[in-house]
Amino acid sequence: MPAQLLGPAEIRSLAERLDVTPTKKLGQNFVVDPNTVRRIVAAADVRADDHVVEVGPGLGSLTLGLLDAAARVTAVEIDPRLAAELPATVAWRAPEAAEHLEVLNRDALRIGAGELDAPDALVANLPYNVAVPVLLHMLATFPTIERVLVMVQAEVADRLAAAPGSWIYGVPSVKAAFYGEVRRAGAIGRNVFWPAPNVASGLVSVTRHAPGAVDWEPDEATRARVFPVVDAAFAQRRKTLRAALAGHFGSAAAAEGALVAAGIDPRQRGEKLGVADFVRLAGVE
Incomplete structure (x- = not known):
């Protein structure tokens, strides 16, 4: 019933x-x-x-x-x-x-x-x-x-x-x-x-996401790398990623190097990146 x-x-x-x-x-x-x-x-x-x-x-x-x-x-x-x-x-x-x-x-x-x-x-x-x-x-x-x-x-x-x-x-x-x-x-x-x-x-x-559907495993280890990058990228939305991520990577130059290595334009802002971009960026720290 x-x-x-x-x-x-x-x-x-x-x-x-x-x-x-x-x-x-x-x-x-x-x-x-x-x-x-x-x-x-x-x-x-x-x-x-x-x-x-x-x-x-x-x-x-x-x-x-x-x-x-x-x-x-x-x-x-x-x-x-x-x-x-x-x-x-x-x-x-x-x-x-x-x-x-x-x-x-x-x-x-x-x-x-x-x-x-x-x-x-x-x-x-x-x-x-x-x-x-x-x-x-x-x-x-x-x-x-x-x-x-x-x-x-x-x-x-x-x-x-x-x-x-x-x-x-x-x-x-x-x-x-x-x-x-x-x-x-x-x-x-x-x-x-x-x-x-x-x-x-x-x-x-x-x-x-089904297993294998994305290029990352949404586990604790991956999350611990990715989420701080996300937080940093949006903490100062008006800044470019090069500037916004300077503190996270240690310097603006280091941030630019990581962004370039991940195939991301350092002049972009955080709202332009998808989650896959953040995962890739976090993986090259």
């Missing part, structure tokens, strides 16, 4: 009973529209044998929809009251799926590889204030995650999916592309949330 998804009345009742007031500090905006939940689950391409990890399940709106589609869901929730209540909510609205849910009362930014059993997908309404760090941490920590669909602030979604050359292309764009193909997957209106946020929301999809 499909789960009974939560609507505005159920969300408000749960919040009142738990004495939960959504806070800006935790970036909490609860989805109160069942059709939006169905849309997110469909866009995420959740499969019947998937182990899905959800970050920030809140009162369980999306969790219920994910349990309808996946074999298992692990929900990572930092708020102890919400984490404690989620199993009861699932038992109430989707009793047949209750045994397929695991809840971790943890900060997603601190969760380690041994705390999750090989998730296949990340699907989440990410807290706006930590959306990019959480996304990058989960991709780095769990290489088994093949597919991602996250709801984030629209401006952040645009930055994540931006292509080289765009004025909004920057550090988040490069670092997300390091792991996979990133694209915008839709827009979400403000009125599907309680409380309604002051900003629009967007869906972002990440499909992890």
Whole structure:
């Protein structure tokens, strides 16, 4: 039997009973529209044998929809009251799926590889204030995650999916592309949330690079070389790469030498380089 998804009345009742007031500090905006939940689950391409990890399940709106589609869901929730209540909510609205849910009362930014059993997908309404760090941490920590669909602030979604050359292309764009193909997957209106946020929301999809599809291995060693170069290149966006990378390579002359060796014009700026360029540049330090 499909789960009974939560609507505005159920969300408000749960919040009142738990004495939960959504806070800006935790970036909490609860989805109160069942059709939006169905849309997110469909866009995420959740499969019947998937182990899905959800970050920030809140009162369980999306969790219920994910349990309808996946074999298992692990929900990572930092708020102890919400984490404690989620199993009861699932038992109430989707009793047949209750045994397929695991809840971790943890900060997603601190969760380690041994705390999750090989998730296949990340699907989440990410807290706006930590959306990019959480996304990058989960991709780095769990290489088994093949597919991602996250709801984030629209401006952040645009930055994540931006292509080289765009004025909004920057550090988040490069670092997300390091792991996979990133694209915008839709827009979400403000009125599907309680409380309604002051900003629009967007869906972002990440499909992890298949083995051998790119010329780098997105592992810790490669990331440790590449990401500092990315950070340095965008720290002073108006400067040429020769100037912006002088501190990283030790001098402007050394930076120019590395850029030339990597086949990159030292007069260019960071927003012109794709992730493959940064990988190549990091490899010739």
